[in-house]
Amino acid sequence: MINYHPDQHLLSLHAKGELPLSMSIAISAHAELCSHCRQQLNQMTIALSEQEFEQQQTVAEQFDDAGLSGLLDQFMSSTLDNLDTEPTPQPQVVDNTVTIKGEQYALPRVFRKQINASWQGIGKVSRLRLDTGEPQARASLLHIAANGEIPEHTHKGAELTLLLAGEFSDCYNTYKPGDFMLLDQAHQHSPKTTEGCLCYTIVDAPLYFTKGFSKLLNPIGDLLY
Amino acid sequence: MENVQSQSAQTRYDKGNLIARSSNQRSGAMKSDEPNPMADELAHLMMQVANNRCKRSFASLFSHFAPKINSFGVQRLSQQGLAMDLVQETMARVWTKAHLYNADKAAVSTWVFTIMRNQCFDMLRKVQHNREDAFGDDIWPLFESDDAENNEEDFLLSANLLQHVEDLPPLQRQVVQGIYMQELTQQELADKLNIPIGTVKSRLRLGLEKLKSFMEKHYD
Numbered sequence: 238m239i240n241y242h243p244d245q246h247l248l249s250l251h252a253k254g255e256l257p258l259s260m261s262i263a264i265s266a267h268a269e270l271c272s273h274c275r276q277q278l279n280q281m282t283i284a285l286s287e288q289e290f291e292q293q294q295t296v297a298e299q300f301d302d303a304g305l306s307g308l309l310d311q312f313m314s315s316t317l318d319n320l321d322t323e324p325t326p327q328p329q330v331v332d333n334t335v336t337i338k339g340e341q342y343a344l345p346r347v348f349r350k351q352i353n354a355s356w357q358g359i360g361k362v363s364r365l366r367l368d369t370g371e372p373q374a375r376a377s378l379l380h381i382a383a384n385g386e387i388p389e390h391t392h393k394g395a396e397l398t399l400l401l402a403g404e405f406s407d408c409y410n411t412y413k414p415g416d417f418m419l420l421d422q423a424h425q426h427s428p429k430t431t432e433g434c435l436c437y438t439i440v441d442a443p444l445y446f447t448k449g450f451s452k453l454l455n456p457i458g459d460l461l462y
Numbered sequence: 463m464e465n466v467q468s469q470s471a472q473t474r475y476d477k478g479n480l481i482a483r484s485s486n487q488r489s490g491a492m493k494s495d496e497p498n499p500m501a502d503e504l505a506h507l508m509m510q511v512a513n514n515r516c517k518r519s520f521a522s523l524f525s526h527f528a529p530k531i532n533s534f535g536v537q538r539l540s541q542q543g544l545a546m547d548l549v550q551e552t553m554a555r556v557w558t559k560a561h562l563y564n565a566d567k568a569a570v571s572t573w574v575f576t577i578m579r580n581q582c583f584d585m586l587r588k589v590q591h592n593r594e595d596a597f598g599d600d601i602w603p604l605f606e607s608d609d610a611e612n613n614e615e616d617f618l619l620s621a622n623l624l625q626h627v628e629d630l631p632p633l634q635r636q637v638v639q640g641i642y643m644q645e646l647t648q649q650e651l652a653d654k655l656n657i658p659i660g661t662v663k664s665r666l667r668l669g670l671e672k673l674k675s676f677m678e679k680h681y682d
């Protein structure tokens with residue numbers, strides 16, 4: 238039973254496609270594990286598509302203004318035929334598992350093109366960085382071997398932890414696979430695990446990864462950041 | 463299939479007709495469980511595109527969706543040129559992925575919305591981070607027939623698969639062998655067998671689904 242979920246605001250930004258890659262990965266992976274959130278995202282997506290595509294609109298004139306007539310002509314005269322003769326893309330072999338300290342884990346589908354680095358670590362704690370191309374956020378897989386812990390720490394920014402496998406506890410609670418914990422900088426914690434665990438984490442991202450693109454693109458927002 | 467060639471360029475696209483009609487029929491906010499003539503018409507057009515590669519139906523879908531995709535793109539990508547790219551890429555996918563559309567899983571609007579959103583995400587990555595990656599379809603599953611595309615990928619992971627090709631019904635076997643063993647394009651195969659490309663796509667999908675079920679039995 239998953240007890241910790243992304244809030245409505247994050248789910249709705251995700252359905253709109255407005256979150257940065259690091260956070261989109263977290264919500265997508267959570268939704269693969271959590272039927273409740275998956276359901277909600279489906280409902281939101283349906284509502285958004287109705288809002289975007291089924292509203293009343295007088296578009297007959299805009300159609301030509303925007304150059305859409307020309308594009309349609311191009312589709313009809315050549316693009317569609319060209320698309321049909323393009324070769325079927327060669328299927329790629331994707332190994333969507335990671336192996337660390339002798340344990341193999343199958344990852345949610347969203348990770349299948351994200352695992353391109355190798356594990357680094359000391360003692361029981363290992364980290365595999367994801368290259369999301371976002372300088373503002375560090376996204377990783379974090380593995381803690383059985384009976385390991387992360388020393389007590391605070392965060393400069395927020396910290397997202399999505400538990401993918403195993404269990405861990407901190408001073409607040411015990412967590413199960415699928416649990417989605419977003420802690421702000423005020424929180425201090427030191428997660429411990431008895432059986433070992435695999436998490437997806439994003440750290441050191443003040444104001445970054447929980448905001449939609451529209452805010453991120455706003456130059457005033459950049460100055461504040 | 464409707465005979466597109468015989469019609470003049472002026473009449474064959476039906477520009478705006480679908481929209482004008484559907485706006486008259488409906489007003490205000492809609493609820494998903496109400497009878498929805500626009501949704502039914504869109505679904506009919508999708509079937510025509512998927513099964514018959516009907517260009518005229520595609521043109522009607524284009525007339526309905528393109529202006530809306532364009533205004534979504536203008537808002538999200540802040541550049542008119544990129545919004546047109548979004549229209550182009552989204553509508554191209556509607557054409558090439560039409561055979562994967564599954565009316566039981568989603569309304570046409572919802573399916574097109576997911577294609578557009580995913581494409582827009584990839585374009586934003588390019589604008590913001592200068593990354594040429596395509597993660598949108600990994601992040602948001604499309605509402606498609608049993609995730610058929612992924613199955614196609616999975617199949618080829620295993621050489622065992624080809625043992626089972628012989629167990630397929632002849633028509634499906636012919637198509638699966640043509641695509642995966644003789645490496646013909648879908649169009650080449652359609653020409654060779656003298657069948658519409660939509661039929662190639664649907665036989666291929668059925669064949670792959672059947673192979674998947676053989677595989678599952680095999681591993682049970």
Ligand SMILES: [Zn+2]
Nearest residue numbers: 242271273274
């Ligand atoms: Zn959830």
